Structure formats: C-alpha cells, structure tokens
Amino acid sequence: MSAAQPPGNGAPRLLVVIDPVARRTDGESVRIARDVLSAGSHAKICLPDGPEEFARALSRRGGRRPVVVGDDRALRRAVAQLHREREPAGSTLSLIPVGAAAALELARSLGVPTSAVAAARTALDGAVRRLDLLVDDSDGVVLGALRIPAPSGAPGMEAVHSGVTAVWDTCRSLVRTLVHPAPAALPAPLRTHRLRIEADGVLLNDLDRPVESVTVTSGCGDGGLAEVTIHPPDGDPVTTEAKAVTVSGSDFRYRADIQVGGPVRTRTWTVRAGAWGLMLPVADA
Structure with a gap:
C-alpha cells in the first residue's frame, strides 16, 4: 500500500482548535475530524486547556x-473572540460539532453537518454563508436566539427553608397524607415579569403590562433585522422586526444561545448584518 500523499500547495491553511470538552466527551470523533482535516489541508493543531488558551x-x-x-459553547466563544478583535466580518469559521446532543442545538440550527467526517469535509470544501450577529451593549454576542423568560422563583429561598425547617415540613406532610386523602393537583401558577421593551425606539410593552417571556431571533428578517416576539400571559404573541431591541425593568436574566447572562436592569441588542461567516455544505450555503 502506498503512503498517503501530503496536501498540495493549493490546500487550505487551517488552524484547528480542539476544545478540551470535546476531547473528553468524544475522543473518537475528534480523532476522525483531525485525520480528515490533516489529510486535506495544511493544518496546525491546537489543544488549549481552557478559555484563555x-x-x-x-x-x-x-x-x-x-x-x-x-460544541455550541466553543463556537460562541470563537465568534466572541473574533468580535472582540473587530474582525468577524473578515473571518470565516468552520465547526466540527462534538459534544452532548443538548449542547449542539445551535450547530444543527445553523446547518452544520452532525457527523465528524461530513463536518470536516465541509470545513475543507464547503461554501461560506454570511450570518447576522446580535451584539449587546456589554460586547456580548448572540449567534442564534435570545430568550428572556420569567423568573423561576426568588433566589435563595431554598436555603431559608433548609435544615430543621425542611424536616418539620416533611413530618407535617406525612401526617396530612395519613389523615386526609391527597387533594387534586392544582395547576402551577403562571410566572410573569414586568419589562419595558423597545424596538428601534418604538415602545412595544411597558412596565404596567406583565409578560411571560421575550424572544429575539437574528437572521429571520430581511435587511439585517431580528424578529422580536413578546409572549403575554394571555392572548396571542406580539411579533415585529427591528434592528435594535432594548429591554429594561427589574433585574432579569436572559439566555443567549446556550449561555445564561444577567441579572441586569437594562440591555440593548443590535443586529450586525452578515457580521460573520460559517462554512456550510455547498447546497445549504
């Protein structure tokens, strides 16, 4: 059997950054991706031990x-780094998705192949697709979807009712169960919060109207606009498109892709049209 030929002069020059979580999660997929990339490119392999490296x-x-x-966190970290360098528009990324299924939802939604071989081949000979980016006023980025859910409960309450109080509550519950039949389960109360929401300076919701959640999705509209959807506790959702969205009110947390941020009192997200490039299969780009 003849030895494999090294990549030719026209082969791409790649920097392959292998996230440590991927190495721990699925070493076999990492090895396959590394072999395919090394065979088809002039690849420099980096094995960082943490976010700083x-x-x-x-x-x-x-x-x-x-x-x-x-996984999605590694992709988001890479785009954030390019944004901090103010070079996402001039750079193109490739992703080889490796990780738990729940941590690859963003990759799937963007159209990245899920198998290591297909993703590596796409990194070699795919096509660039320009994608929008949501950037907030603290320099954070959102690649796909932003969601602001209602708070799940007052933080720290579990600690207040721990220890002896928890034991006493358990005893009382046991006595009630023995003496009285269990009542029918009551529906969980609907959680809401009060937020002021502005889209391109137009007031969509004020503090006197509770909302269940807010979602902002980039790349859904034309001309670099995001889709903003307000979910009220009753009635139909309110949807509009905007370039900039400002949310303010009492402390709130938000989920940007797979990352949870906050609590904050106010935050503005602005769409940067076509701000970064992702290598995708030719048919999907």
Missing part, C-alpha cells in the same frame, strides 16, 4: 482559517 490560539492564527472542534 482557546482565545490566545485564535488571536495568533495569522493567515490560517480557524476550525473549531467542539
């Missing part, structure tokens, strides 16, 4: 095109 490797990529081997 991950960011340092990307910042020293030179003229190499970055390929991230990891």
Whole structure:
C-alpha cells in the first residue's frame, strides 16, 4: 500500500482548535475530524486547556482559517473572540460539532453537518454563508436566539427553608397524607415579569403590562433585522422586526444561545448584518 500523499500547495491553511470538552466527551470523533482535516489541508493543531488558551490560539492564527472542534459553547466563544478583535466580518469559521446532543442545538440550527467526517469535509470544501450577529451593549454576542423568560422563583429561598425547617415540613406532610386523602393537583401558577421593551425606539410593552417571556431571533428578517416576539400571559404573541431591541425593568436574566447572562436592569441588542461567516455544505450555503 502506498503512503498517503501530503496536501498540495493549493490546500487550505487551517488552524484547528480542539476544545478540551470535546476531547473528553468524544475522543473518537475528534480523532476522525483531525485525520480528515490533516489529510486535506495544511493544518496546525491546537489543544488549549481552557478559555484563555482557546482565545490566545485564535488571536495568533495569522493567515490560517480557524476550525473549531467542539460544541455550541466553543463556537460562541470563537465568534466572541473574533468580535472582540473587530474582525468577524473578515473571518470565516468552520465547526466540527462534538459534544452532548443538548449542547449542539445551535450547530444543527445553523446547518452544520452532525457527523465528524461530513463536518470536516465541509470545513475543507464547503461554501461560506454570511450570518447576522446580535451584539449587546456589554460586547456580548448572540449567534442564534435570545430568550428572556420569567423568573423561576426568588433566589435563595431554598436555603431559608433548609435544615430543621425542611424536616418539620416533611413530618407535617406525612401526617396530612395519613389523615386526609391527597387533594387534586392544582395547576402551577403562571410566572410573569414586568419589562419595558423597545424596538428601534418604538415602545412595544411597558412596565404596567406583565409578560411571560421575550424572544429575539437574528437572521429571520430581511435587511439585517431580528424578529422580536413578546409572549403575554394571555392572548396571542406580539411579533415585529427591528434592528435594535432594548429591554429594561427589574433585574432579569436572559439566555443567549446556550449561555445564561444577567441579572441586569437594562440591555440593548443590535443586529450586525452578515457580521460573520460559517462554512456550510455547498447546497445549504
């Protein structure tokens, strides 16, 4: 059997950054992706041990095109690093999705192949798709969807009722169960919060109207607009498109892709149209 031929002069120059979580989660997929990329490109392999080394490797990529081997968090970390360098528009990323299924939802929604072989081949000969980016006023980024749910409960209450109180409550519950039949289950109360929501300066909701949740999704509208949806506790959702969305009110948390942020009192997200590039299969780009 003849030895494999090295990549030709026309092969792409890649910086392959393998996230440590991917190495621990699925070493076999990492090995397959590494072999395919090394066979078809002039690849420099980086094995960072944490976020700081991950960011340092990307910042020293030179003229190499970055390929991230990891999950949604790794992809988001890479785009955030490019944004901090103010170079996402001039850079194109590839992703080899490796991780738990729940941590790859963003990758699937973006159209990245789920198998290591197909994703690696896409990194070599796919097509660039320009994607919108949501950027907040603290320099955070959202690649896909932003969601502001109602709070799940007052933080710290579990600690107040721990220890002896918990034991006493358990005893009382046991006595009630023995003496009285269990009542029918009551529906869980609907959680809401009060937020002021503005889209491109137009007031959509004020503090006197409770909302169940708010979602902002980039790349849904034309001309670099995000889709803003307000979910009231009753009635139909209210949907509009905007370039900038400002949410304010009492302390609230938000979920940006897979990352939870906050609590904050106010935050503005602005769409950057076509701000970053992702390698996708030719038919999907």
